[in-house]
Structure formats: structure tokens, C-alpha cells
Amino acid sequence: MTQNQTTVAPVLAVDDVSAVVDPFPPARDRPCWRCYNELVVRSGETMKAGVYWHAVKQNGDDRPTLTDDWLCAPLQVVALTASQEDAEHGRLLRYISVNGIWKQWAMPMQMLAGDGVDVLSVLLGEGLELDRKAKSRILDYINAQHPSERLRAASTTGWHGNVFVLPDSIFGGEDIWYQATERTAPYGVAGTLEGWQAQVAAKAVGNPMLTLGISAGFAGVLLEKLNIDGAGLHLFGDSSAGKTTILQAAISVWGGSMFRRTWRTTSNGLEGAAKMHTGTLLALDEVGEVSPKDLYESAYALVNGHGKTRANIRGEARQVSRWRVFVLSTGEVTIASRMNAGGYEAKAGQALRLLDVPITGTHGAWDDLQGFASGAAFSDALRDGSTQNYGHAGRAFVAALVDAFNEGLELSPMLEVALKRFNAADGQETRAARVFALCGLAGEIAIGAGVVPWKVGQADDAALRGFKLWKDQRGTSGRNAEDVAILRAIRDFTDKHGESRFSDIANDDSVRSVINRAGYLDKSGEAIRYLFTAGGMKEATPGYDIKRVVRALDVAGVFAKKGANGRTQVATRTANEGVKKLYHIDAEKLSEAADA
Template sequence: MSEATTTEDLAVLDEAPVNDPPRQRTAPAADPAPAPAPLLDIDGAEGSTADPFPDTSERPCWRVYDEWIERNGRKLRPGTYHHGMTKETERAPSAPVDTWICGPLHVQALTANTEDGDHGRLLRWKNVSGNWRQWAMPMELMAGDGAEVLAALLRDGLALERKMRARVLDYINSQQPRQRMRAASSTGWHAGAFVLPDQVLGADDIWFQASERTAPYGSAGTLQGWQSEVAALAVGNPMLALGISAALAGVLLEPLNIDGAGLHLFGDSSKGKTTILTAATSVWGGAQFRRTWRTTSNGLEGAARMHSGTLLALDEVGEVAPKDLYESAYALVNGHGKTRANVRGEARHVARWRTFVFSTGEVTIASRMAAGGFEAKAGQSLRLLDVPITGKHGAWDALHGRASGAALSDALRDGAARHYGHAGPAFVRALLDALAQGLDLPERLQAIQARMAATDGQETRGARVFALCALAGELAAGAGIVPWKAGCAAQAALHGFGLWRGQRGTGGRSAEDAAILRAVGDFIDRHGSSRFESMSAADAPRAVVNRAGYVSTSPSGTVYLFTSGGLREAAQGYDLARVLAALDTAGAFAKRGANGKTAATTRTPDGRTPRLYHVQPDRLMGAEEAEK
């Protein structure tokens, strides 16, 4: 259709389609009533034949008609029209021209975030099925040809005239409604309300507005069905109770001012790890809500932002490249991405999120990194806590009448496929009510954490993650969202904390100390006979390439005398001062220098007197023995 098309050329249908009850695309629970059509210029008098289209004094203009239009005895379809005038010529005066652009499409409000950024338009339209949809459209999508805007509208059923595609964008851009609404560009907490792509809990003037893809939140079945077929099976199965509690814990991160947290379940295949992850994802969505580690570090950042405020479920850590895992371990839990430059070399806005990461795999996070030659830092291991799978039947202790652990896993997967997406929003609503009544979350968290009796700062940090899960599970049980008795979630978290603490392999040391001692011990095992020159004159001289130090053997034992360069190489990634502190704490120095210094001046077979570090390898074995 062209601008010169008259109303006589518009499609005429015999009868209007039956309209279903309207519903929103991203609205609160109640469906909106269709907006009235005040734009019809009818005086209301019985038998009126007034023209519903605007007269020439009001043109050019846009009008939206939600219902069928009766004009000159003909029925014209509902929609968004451009009412213009033809250009006056010598042969013909200017005349009205009315062009149908698309189906009924209202620009209801202007949107922007609290910092007066992320501007957008709240669109509301009736789709080809007769249902109402809504979308907070970011204005940045209009910067180019607008194809993304049209794709989103068409995907949700807006009818439009293909030749008028550009006019649809012109119409949206021209509208300046008086109503203003707040925009949220990510899920999670915003100004006291909790935002999900399809609903906002706790406010009616905030809309989810994102230019990128969103996580597939969704629902099916009922909360009662989920409780009986999924959550009830966690009774007597602490690993499952911990997983479901972890799925709820992301909601508590911002109220407790915690950047993020994460658990990683590991163990042999077919033990029930993925089943626990499936049960956890059913808190927020269906099978598509669960992701895999098969992505890049940039992809993981994008996924974390899409799951902000809730759960990022990642299956099979063995599928991620060790380098990407090494780069992402900090970022996922710290809650911010890389700083990147725009085309002008300026720093772009850094992506931020708060999410609880729940991961599975056959190996630990550190082991997967080591497969690529990367030594896991203590900080990384304290952000994604490795928890070994245990149970009498794989991950299960109670079979709830099933014949085997496999049968219980099948029942859980079937239940999670039928019922999902109800527990998460229900937990948010219960938390909003509890906070309004004065719930002190930090005090409750501290009380649970104190029961774990952490022995040092690193254990305290780990204990907080398990306490966070316990608090979420206990609050959900108190609100009747999970059918558990009081204390069930806390016991599951204590069980998980004990498993994590037992497998750390630190021998009572800090994770950094244990890692340094292992690194130095491994270096001696690999290079002890090739890169350390003997201090004994009785030994036959041999060429030592790339010397790391010397070795002295006596009846009292063997001592390796490291050069400073050799020691730095042995514990790459750690400052020399930090390496020396770890060795000193372990009592690994066989000899000290003057004034208690860790390096001692030592005469070597060639007559030189360098300062060397005298390390007893048997003192490095504590961490290794603890792992055994």
C-alpha cells in the first residue's frame, strides 16, 4: 500500500474475529482491559453517521482503532492508521488519504531507568489471535533500520503491511505519551520490586526492558504438583534439598549485599548430579532454563546477566575450555564482566549481575582448570565451592518407595518436566511480605552460619554460602513453598558444608598455603634429579641445564636449596614473599640465614656463596597427605 491509498482500497471483511480475553506480554498478574478507542470521532447520538476518521483540520495524524470501524456503510479492520492529505496539484485539490499501517498498536508510556538512562517505549498491541501483548522496547533498537523492533512485534503476532514497515517505526518514534514508567534492564531487584521478564513483583510502575535475549523463565503445571512430585522427594535426601535451596538463594543476594555465590557438585557419572540440577531449575523454569558449560567466557558473562537475581544452572563442567573457566570463575560470582572499549576507544558500560551459580561435573573446578595447565587460585575455589556427591544410592539416601536410585531420578525428572516456574515467584512474594513485616535477614543468616563453626577466614567465607542456601530453604519451608519441616534445609546445608570442608585437602592450612606447598613439592618431583646440582664433592659432576638450585643429601635427610628464580618458577602465580610465608608456616626451612632470614648464604661446589632457600621436601607432604 502507498501513501496515496484511499479508504476505498482498504480490505473489507464480512465479520470481525472473535476476541479472546486480553493478556499482557510483560504485565503483572491481572490482564489489562483493552484500552478504549477514544479516537473515534462519533458524537454518540443514536443513528449518527459521523465520519470516525479525523477531518482535514487535524491531518496529518496517527490514530489507533481497537475495534472494527463502520464508515460509509463499509467495515474497516481495526488497526493503526495514518491519516494524511494528498499533495495539491493544478489539476486536483488536496484530498484525505487514510492508510492502514498495522494492527492496533498503542505507545502507552515513556520508560527510563532511575538514572535517566535506558530510555524506551512501552508498547501494547493486539495480535492476530485477538490477545493483547505488551513490551517495553529499548529506544536504542531504533538506532539502525529497526529490524529488531519489527521482528519482536511480528514474533508476538502484530499484523502489519510489509510495504509500511518503515511507517510502523515512524509511528512509534513520533509518540510522546504523558505517562512515565521505570525501566529495568535486567532481572532481579529494582527499587524494592523484583523483576522477571514476564512479571514484576512488588510494583506496578516498573517494566522489564532489555535489548538482548532473556533467560527462558516460564511456568507449567501447578505449585502443588511441584511440591508433591519434586520438593517432597528432598525429604531424607540432603543433596536434593541443598540443590533446591540453592535455586532460591539468588533472591537473597541483594538484600544481604552479597555479590554472588556458587556451588559445584562433582562425582562419577550417573550419580544424580544432573537430576539435582534439573530439580533446582524447575524452581524458575523448564528444561531450557538449564544451561551447559559449553560456552566461552564472554558467553558466560551474558548468561549470568540474563539470570541476575535468580539461578544460573550450568551442567557438565567438562565441556568448558579450561582457559574460559579460569577467566570466568571470578567474574561469575563477583558479579561484573570485563571492561570493553567502544568504537571510539572509550570504556563501555560494564555488565553487572547478582546470581547464584549452581554447577555440576565429573571433576572439580580446579581439576578442570589444571587440564589446561592453569593452577586454580584459592579465590576461585572459594567462589565455586566443590561439593562431592554422596549418598547410599548415588546422590540419594531415601528412595521414597522407588526401586532404585535411577527410578527416583526418573521420577524427579518427570515431575520437573510437568511442574515448574511456580516456586521462585512464590518465594519472592513471601519474602516481600516478610521484609515488610520486619524480617532481619542478616541476623538470620549469621545465626545459621555460626552453627557451622568455621575455623578460619576461608572456611567462614565458604560457610556463608551454605548458610545462604539454608536460609533460603528455611524461609521457603516457613512460607509453605516447600513441604519440609523446619530445620530440613539447615541440616542439608550443614551436610554440604562438611563435605566441602572435608575434600578441600588443605590439612588445616589456608587454601593458598596448601596450593603453594603442592606446587613446590610437584616441582621437586618433576625436576629434582635434573635441575638441582649435587652439593657433595663425592658425587660425579654432571651438567645441569637451567639450574633451579642444589640438592644436599645427608643421614638426616634430603634438602633442596632453591635459588630465588627456581622458587619463583616452582610456585608461578604467587609473589615470592607469599611463597616464603607459606613455606615458613609449614616449617619447611631446614636452615635460615642471619637474623632469622629465610635465605641462607651457602657455599656451592664452584666456590660461590649465593643466598639459597633450604627446603625440606618431607615438610611439603602435609597437603598431599590430607588429600589422601
């Protein structure tokens, strides 16, 4: 008999033989498993509660002996789990720890492959008492159970339809359970929501940078419903300015200090971290600790929501990891600066995924110290509040949204209204403005739900200020960031190489020898002209298609001369090598356009 039976054992009336009932099964029902939730009293002997393997042992004289082996403390298999695609099968386990607390865990069945040591490791870590000599039997017991209840398996946190899933909580439904083979983010709760509101959220009043950070803590919940793959902000500035304190306050929306992660990892590690934080917040501290190479590879992936395609042992493509997360990052330098430190040129697309926001305030990151003697004292109080009260705000925010969605809430129109306030100049600014508007919207929803003690408009105003700070430090004056990057790359190339890589167009190599020529130099007019060869132009702008480079130069108006029919290359006679097609760049106009 393999059907799991949970039994509340009877107390035997040992003084009345006719009333004695053996709680253990008779020989005809053996072998079988039984789970007893309470102590078993049998013939006056008290036996441990838990899972037993009841068998019949044949002796040498053919007389059977009944055996009753205790395997572990009470452990029930209460439901079968699987994804909507009939994959990711598992078992929902319910068990009791040594402290007498009932717990539940959705165990992926694939963890039973091999020796199953990972299953036992989780159960032991959660406090299940077991007989180490019976480890394999415990796995057999779990595998043999087939309860009638069926639940959906959620392999990631976040939204699954109208249900929001955390590793330890389900909002909006009862037919789904979190189930994953990987480690989970340390979501947790401590203190109270009221304590968090008073000691953390209230300190954001008068402090827009803190308001923006806490609002970003809620923003990840909105991504799925708005069909946004991901978004991110990077707070940068001098050390001890308050960046990490803002990060800690944002983290307290979902958990304690263990929820914070650092950039000190590989690109593969960052992918795993993003998946663990799907639907909420990925907080990454100190960008200076990540290698420029790993940062370069991860800047797109973190916000785009999918990892690399990798092969399995048969050479077939594995299923690509996916996530949807809001990234809040900190560091003393910008994302682009950290990449450049390793010789990697940051692309405009990378800068638009993790938006650099400089830390500004009267006292470091703070504008209103709310009676504290210094910015340091204010930061200390905020950190203390974040470590004593956390995890409640995110859950309250999700619960309010579940109710609001059931009543017909539509987020997209709300985001569009918020976005209009930013007056973005072009498509790239619009993309960035949407990230800040998302934070503002999350904060305003939290205000309306009573999760944060702010006045209406505080989160929106903080988002607008963050957007302005981003625009000012970006330094593109409303222009396309890729155009600006191309112009600056060419200007830097001419500044660096000057006459060493450019021959005099009139004298060619008769006066000096030019090695690895990138073009020619024309000083015959009022303004110096750099006459780039096609190869020289490509070298000056690595990573960009030559047509994209030419378009940026043309839009900026830095061509000193064009060829027939408006062509950007001009047939030009050189002193010693005849006629060549060259790009004529006005050095003064190039410098002005790059610095504008």
C-alpha cells in the same frame, strides 16, 4: 497531529443519515496516527482494528483525497520509561497478538537507531500482525508518541529497591518495568505450584543433596539484600549419578528445561548469561564442555558480579556489565581439575567462588527412593515433575519476601545465626560456609512461606552436610588453601625434576651436568634437603608472590635451616660457585605438610 489516540470505533447507523459519524478524523486533523482497538465500521464497511496513518493526498486537479493506511494490529504506546539516572529511555508498548492476547514490552529507544529491524523482529515474534510495506511507518509511529505516564526502566531482573523484577512480572510495585536490549532468560510457568510441591519438592524429603539443590534455586533472590556479589556451588561426580536431575529440579523454581544452560560457551558468553539471570539462578550443566581457558577467566567473574572492561570504537571504556547471581554447576570433574586439563593452575580464590561438592548418596545422589524401584526410576519421576510443573515456586518465594520486607524482615542477622552452626576454622572456610548458609537460609524461608513442603530445619541440615562434603574433598585439614597449594606445587616440582634440576651441593657439576639449575641437593644429613635458588622457587610456584610462598613454607615449618636474624634465605657455600643465598627445604617435612 502526532498524539496517540486509542479509539473504540462506533458502529455507524447507516439507515439514519443524520446519525452517521465518521470514526476516522476529518481533513483538518490530518496527518495523524490513530489506534483502534476494535473493528472499525465505516459507511457499512468493516475495517480492521489497529494502527492507521490518516493523511491527505493532493490530486493533480488540486482536489484532496483522504487516505487511511492500515499499518499493524492494535499497538499502543502507554508510557515513557527511563532509569533513575535519566538514562536507558524507552517506550512501554501494549499490543495484541494474532491469537487475541494483549502483551506488553518495554522497548529501549536505542533499538530505533538504524533501520529498527530488531524492534520489528521482536514484535513479529510476539505475534503482532503488520503490513510489511509499512515497516518504517510503524517505527515512526512509535517514535512519535509521548504519553503522559512515566515508568522506571529496569535493565536487569532482580531487586530494584523494594521491587523485584522479572521480564514478565513485577513484585512489590507498579512504577517500574523490565526493559533490556539483550535477550532475556526463559523464565516461564507451567502446571501448578501444588503440582510442583508434590512432584518435585516433596522428593527432597530424605534426600539432602536434592534439598541443597532446590534451596540453591531460591538463594539468588537473597544476594542483593545481603550485599553479596554472588555465590556458587559445583556438583561433581560420576555420570548418571543424578547431578543433572538435581540441576533440573533447581531450574524448575524459575522455568522449564530451556532455563538450563550449558558450560559450552566462551567467557564472554558466560558474562551475558550471568546478566540475564541476575537476582535468580544461573544453572550451568557439564563443566567438561567449557575450555579450560574460558573457565579460568570466568571463575572469578561469575561470582564477583562484573565483566571485563572493554573499549568502544573510540577507545573509551564501555560500561562494565554487572550482575548478581547464584551459580549452580555440574560436571564429572572439579573446577580445578578442568582448569588443570588445559595447563591452568586453579587459584584458591577461584575454588572459593565455585565450591566443589561431591555427589554422595546411597543410590547415586539419593538416600531415600520413596518407594521407587531404583535410583534411575526416582530420577525419571523427578525430571517428569520438573518439566510438567515449573516457575511458580520462584514467584511465590519472591512474593512472600516482598511482604516480609514490608513488615521489617532483616536477613543479615538471620544469616549470621545460621553461619555460627558451621564452626568454620578460618577465613576461607568462613567464606565457603556463608555460601552454604545462604542456601540453608533460602530453603528455610521457603519452608516458612509454605513454598516447599519440608519440615523446619531440613534446608539447614542439607547445607551443613554440603559444607562437610566440601571440606572433606578440599583436603586442607582446616588450613589456608593457598598455603596448601604452594606446598603441593613445590613438592610436585621436586618430585618431577628431582636430581635433574638440582646440583649436588658438595660436588656441584663435577660429576654430572645440570641444565637450567633450580637449586642444590644436600644429602649429607639424615634428611634430604632441597636448596632452592630464588629463581627456582619462583618457577616452582608460578602465580604467587615470593613473599607469599616464603610465608606458607614458614608456617608449615618445612625450612630445614634459616639464616641470620631468622631470614629464610641462608648464605650457603657451594662446591664451585662460592657462597649463594638459598632456601633450605626439608624434603620429608615438605611431603608431610603437602599431604596433611
